[in-house]
Amino acid sequence: MAKNLTTRSEDYSKWYNELVIQADLAENSGVRGCMVIKPYGYAIWERMQAELDRMFKETGHQNAYFPLFIPKSYFSKEASHVDGFAKECAVVTHYRLKNDENGNIIVDPDAKLEEELIVRPTSETIIWDTYRKWIQSYRDLPLLINQWANVVRWEMRTRLFLRTAEFLWQEGHTAHATKDEAIAEAEQMINIYAEFVENYMAVPVIKGLKTESERFAGALETYCIESLMQDGKALQAGTSHFLGQNFAKAFDVKFTDKDGKLDYVWATSWGVSTRLMGALVMTHSDDNGLVLPPNLAPNQVVIIPIYRDQAQFEAASEVAEKLMKELRSKGLRVKFDNRDTQKPGWKFNEYELKGVPVRIAIGPKDIENGTFEIARRDTLSKELISATEVVDHVVDLMDTIQQNLYDRALTMRIENTTEVSSYDEFKKVLDSKGGFILAHWDGTAETEERIKNETKATIRCIPLEEDLMSGSCMVTGKPSSRKVLFAKAY
Amino acid sequence: MAKNLTTRSEDYSKWYNELVIQADLAENSGVRGCMVIKPYGYAIWERMQAELDRMFKETGHQNAYFPLFIPKSYFSKEASHVDGFAKECAVVTHYRLKNDENGNIIVDPDAKLEEELIVRPTSETIIWDTYRKWIQSYRDLPLLINQWANVVRWEMRTRLFLRTAEFLWQEGHTAHATKDEAIAEAEQMINIYAEFVENYMAVPVIKGLKTESERFAGALETYCIESLMQDGKALQAGTSHFLGQNFAKAFDVKFTDKDGKLDYVWATSWGVSTRLMGALVMTHSDDNGLVLPPNLAPNQVVIIPIYRDQAQFEAASEVAEKLMKELRSKGLRVKFDNRDTQKPGWKFNEYELKGVPVRIAIGPKDIENGTFEIARRDTLSKELISATEVVDHVVDLMDTIQQNLYDRALTMRIENTTEVSSYDEFKKVLDSKGGFILAHWDGTAETEERIKNETKATIRCIPLEEDLMSGSCMVTGKPSSRKVLFAKAY
Numbered sequence: 001m002a003k004n005l006t007t008r009s010e011d012y013s014k015w016y017n018e019l020v021i022q023a024d025l026a027e028n029s030g031v032r033g034c035m036v037i038k039p040y041g042y043a044i045w046e047r048m049q050a051e052l053d054r055m056f057k058e059t060g061h062q063n064a065y066f067p068l069f070i071p072k073s074y075f076s077k078e079a080s081h082v083d084g085f086a087k088e089c090a091v092v093t094h095y096r097l098k099n100d101e102n103g104n105i106i107v108d109p110d111a112k113l114e115e116e117l118i119v120r121p122t123s124e125t126i127i128w129d130t131y132r133k134w135i136q137s138y139r140d141l142p143l144l145i146n147q148w149a150n151v152v153r154w155e156m157r158t159r160l161f162l163r164t165a166e167f168l169w170q171e172g173h174t175a176h177a178t179k180d181e182a183i184a185e186a187e188q189m190i191n192i193y194a195e196f197v198e199n200y201m202a203v204p205v206i207k208g209l210k211t212e213s214e215r216f217a218g219a220l221e222t223y224c225i226e227s228l229m230q231d232g233k234a235l236q237a238g239t240s241h242f243l244g245q246n247f248a249k250a251f252d253v254k255f256t257d258k259d260g261k262l263d264y265v266w267a268t269s270w271g272v273s274t275r276l277m278g279a280l281v282m283t284h285s286d287d288n289g290l291v292l293p294p295n296l297a298p299n300q301v302v303i304i305p306i307y308r309d310q311a312q313f314e315a316a317s318e319v320a321e322k323l324m325k326e327l328r329s330k331g332l333r334v335k336f337d338n339r340d341t342q343k344p345g346w347k348f349n350e351y352e353l354k355g356v357p358v359r360i361a362i363g364p365k366d367i368e369n370g371t372f373e374i375a376r377r378d379t380l381s382k383e384l385i386s387a388t389e390v391v392d393h394v395v396d397l398m399d400t401i402q403q404n405l406y407d408r409a410l411t412m413r414i415e416n417t418t419e420v421s422s423y424d425e426f427k428k429v430l431d432s433k434g435g436f437i438l439a440h441w442d443g444t445a446e447t448e449e450r451i452k453n454e455t456k457a458t459i460r461c462i463p464l465e466e467d468l469m470s471g472s473c474m475v476t477g478k479p480s481s482r483k484v485l486f487a488k489a490y
Numbered sequence: 491m492a493k494n495l496t497t498r499s500e501d502y503s504k505w506y507n508e509l510v511i512q513a514d515l516a517e518n519s520g521v522r523g524c525m526v527i528k529p530y531g532y533a534i535w536e537r538m539q540a541e542l543d544r545m546f547k548e549t550g551h552q553n554a555y556f557p558l559f560i561p562k563s564y565f566s567k568e569a570s571h572v573d574g575f576a577k578e579c580a581v582v583t584h585y586r587l588k589n590d591e592n593g594n595i596i597v598d599p600d601a602k603l604e605e606e607l608i609v610r611p612t613s614e615t616i617i618w619d620t621y622r623k624w625i626q627s628y629r630d631l632p633l634l635i636n637q638w639a640n641v642v643r644w645e646m647r648t649r650l651f652l653r654t655a656e657f658l659w660q661e662g663h664t665a666h667a668t669k670d671e672a673i674a675e676a677e678q679m680i681n682i683y684a685e686f687v688e689n690y691m692a693v694p695v696i697k698g699l700k701t702e703s704e705r706f707a708g709a710l711e712t713y714c715i716e717s718l719m720q721d722g723k724a725l726q727a728g729t730s731h732f733l734g735q736n737f738a739k740a741f742d743v744k745f746t747d748k749d750g751k752l753d754y755v756w757a758t759s760w761g762v763s764t765r766l767m768g769a770l771v772m773t774h775s776d777d778n779g780l781v782l783p784p785n786l787a788p789n790q791v792v793i794i795p796i797y798r799d800q801a802q803f804e805a806a807s808e809v810a811e812k813l814m815k816e817l818r819s820k821g822l823r824v825k826f827d828n829r830d831t832q833k834p835g836w837k838f839n840e841y842e843l844k845g846v847p848v849r850i851a852i853g854p855k856d857i858e859n860g861t862f863e864i865a866r867r868d869t870l871s872k873e874l875i876s877a878t879e880v881v882d883h884v885v886d887l888m889d890t891i892q893q894n895l896y897d898r899a900l901t902m903r904i905e906n907t908t909e910v911s912s913y914d915e916f917k918k919v920l921d922s923k924g925g926f927i928l929a930h931w932d933g934t935a936e937t938e939e940r941i942k943n944e945t946k947a948t949i950r951c952i953p954l955e956e957d958l959m960s961g962s963c964m965v966t967g968k969p970s971s972r973k974v975l976f977a978k979a980y
């Protein structure tokens with residue numbers, strides 16, 4: 001059990017904050033809204049990065065790096081973009097400090113920048129300013145580029161991973177010769193995100209389109225994946241934007257097509273961030289701590305020796321080393337915790353808190369009986385497995401646990417998705433059980449805004465894969481071609 | 491041959507700038523002093539990162555992430571550090587923009603930060619402010635952490651990779667219970683850097699200590715590796731610092747040792763940056779373009795089909811696909827360039843410019859004769875190899891080329907390292923051939939400063955492995971216990 005971890009039923013929000021800190025994922029820093037990602041949290045993020053990076057490269061994308069700073073004037077070139085992003089941001093105005101007459105360090109007023117620099121909140125503008133130099137002909141297209149980077153958005157209310165002033169992410173920025181190609185790219189990337197989130201994070205998602213008012217600033221269409229947390233609130237896990245020719249026009253990026261005709265380039269951008277860490281924690285973890293899916297766990301298996309004396313320790317170590325070697329040869333990430341500074345009970349708690357999928361204990365009795373005690377983190381169950389079967393059993397457990405976590409989360413989501421037909425029912429469900437609510441909406445921003453103001457629920461997405469059953473808007477009674485997905489959201 | 495590449499003998503500096511741009515490594519951005527690292531350049535950097543990251547993890551280090559911003563007051567806590575770093579830096583003073591009455595975007599004067607934030611030029615201060623919370627007991631030590639990050643130093647004169655306002659790097663920050671352990675860590679890391687630079691970059695280095703005036707701001711000792719470029723100028727490729735208890739004292743980081751005594755923690759920090767890309771280019775490349783060592787080349791082998799008609803293309807493709815598969819099964823990174831939009835001659839030039847170590851051409855005659863034309867980028871030589879031997883031959887070539895590049899660079903360095911006994915001789919050598927110069931120095935900052943002012947040469951390091959022959963200072967005639975290494979430097 002974790003040290004004084006608040007339970008989810010007591011206070012879900014407090015449980016989350018405590019868990020992130022106690023499990024050594026991240027903590028607040030001395031800089032307002034900026035987090036420190038601790039080694040254990042960063043190791044999980046590195047695993048996410050590795051899998052996503054592989055998927056990006058397998059689909060023809062290359063990595064590059066663009067400047068951290070963006071001149072203020074760049075933002076003004078795309079009108080809706082500046083409204084969406086450039087307002088709440090960190091602004092660099094000076095490039096030097098100096099000592100004042102009292103020896104204090106002050107900003108040197110003589111070192112004021114002619115044009116202020118914005119710390120990138122997203123990189124469309126600086127990247128499209130660069131693409132103008134890279135793209136002349138259809139031969140230069142498609143341009144499929146991704147960047148792993150830090151970005152800054154000056155959020156007033158921050159929470160570790162979910163909303164921080166600085167966060168880590170990847171941002172893809174692609175350029176295409178045709179509208180259809182760009183739309184296909186935006187769709188491909190939301191599918192890759194869904195595949196990653198479902199197969200690696202074991203978090204089921206609903207793919208959909210954002211409504212106009214929820215779209216990325218500068219996009220013609222925003223694709224998203226929406227997931228449901230254990231407290232019944234939704235979390236947007238990734239977005240992919242079809243940007244049309246907006247940025248190409250703003251930055252004058254034209255190309256000559258095969259027939260020699262000049263046209264503006266078509267664009268997409270897409271990103272996921274360290275926010276995924278929050279989704280991972282909030283989907284699977286329990287009152288004992290973190291629960292990690294095997295596909296992302298830095299350690300998939302931990303082996304703990306149980307002993308009273310040096311002879312028992314050596315016997316357990318010998319068995320453990322052999323087992324570790326065998327499991328590693330099967331591709332598993334295994335840790336043997338042979339520290340003598342901590343007792344087995346302390347270690348059990350520690351790895352439970354840290355969400356290691358499988359724990360193997362090896363004591364004198366186990367060695368005598370030729371068995372291992374195998375504990376699963378997802379079910380908190382234990383069983384004795386014979387030495388001859390242990391390797392196959394643990395290898396199989398990786399898939400079993402991965403699948404169980406996904407199934408459990410999917411069941412939770414299905415149980416917490418409600419179809420409603422009236423606004424009263426909508427409000428009742430929202431207050432009582434929360435979760436996803438499918439309801440008819442008349443397609444207007446006014447109604448969307450009214451629902452948001454009255455209930456705090458927003459349209460998470462217009463699902464790509466739901467039934468297209470027409471009906472009438474739950475608020476206005478006007479015709480609606482299909483139900484859309486509502487929820488209160490992170 | 492590259493398109494109008496200036497030759498090294500014409501203008502080395504211009505050759506470098508043109509090569510970096512023409513080989514698609516990097517370019518200047520619209521933001522003063524900040525570069526765009528292009529996909530090909532970034533792919534090389536990713537290979538550097540992968541190898542270094544592996545070496546760091548094999549020696550027990552973990553990655554983490556600390557904030558981009560550092561409160562101004564943090565810098566003031568370590569006196570020599572603030573002098574060294576906080577002066578020329580990007581300062582964030584505001585957190586919001588707004589529209590003025592004319593609709594222009596301006597910095598909102600109401601959104602001024604209470605305390606200015608510095609964009610990190612290096613992270614000792616923010617990290618040691620964090621370590622205070624992480625370290626209580628000897629059980630928490632050693633703390634071995636690395637960060638991959640972007641940093642900003644407001645350089646007035648910038649050059650791609652060598653000196654840019656923003657650059658990418660890794661910075662290790664470790665905490666230890668004893669002075670000896672911290673020194674051992676600083677030495678281990680400079681050895682790891684040397685191993686990486688010599689074995690992967692094929693760049694020979696001299697390990698040494700910096701003089702007091704060249705030390706990192708806040709360090710008690712700075713270890714460095716120095717390399718010699720083809721123009722006879724030195725380049726510092728990496729540094730590792732023994733920081734003593736300076737940062738622990740500045741940020742009040744104490745620990746309880748095994749006997750219950752409280753003491754300040756001992757520290758190191760160490761880093762290499764995208765500057766290594768500059769060293770890589772300037773050590774090996776020639777007037778035809780980039781020359782990459784096989785251990786870091788994104789493509790180690792490129793296969794180019796030669797054909798006049800579709801039948802010949804298909805025959806060449808079949809042979810190429812088979813060869814590519816075989817080479818890849820040996821672990822090689824191979825590209826088959828079957829684009830029909832470019833001619834073979836264009837492709838030959840392209841891969842020469844991009845430094846691909848081995849080029850294999852497959853034409854109708856080769857297929858008829860059962861041979862392949864193998865071209866080496868390092869020697870620009872070609873030979874015909876029979877189909878039965880080609881795989882083994884190309885696999886062997888990887889080691890041969892890697893070794894040849896290192897040997898060639900080492901020979902160049904040896905030929906351009908001169909021992910001198912008088913200041914006149916020193917100045918003469920410096921003017922005529924440049925390179926490394928070993929000379930006696932009296933150990934004072936005054937003499938060091940005088941030599942620097944009079945000749946622009948600096949003491950690159952006090953070599954760790956040179957003969958310890960005593961003598962007298964070439965300038966003052968005062969006693970000197972050993973020769974030190976001088977050069978003009980990047």
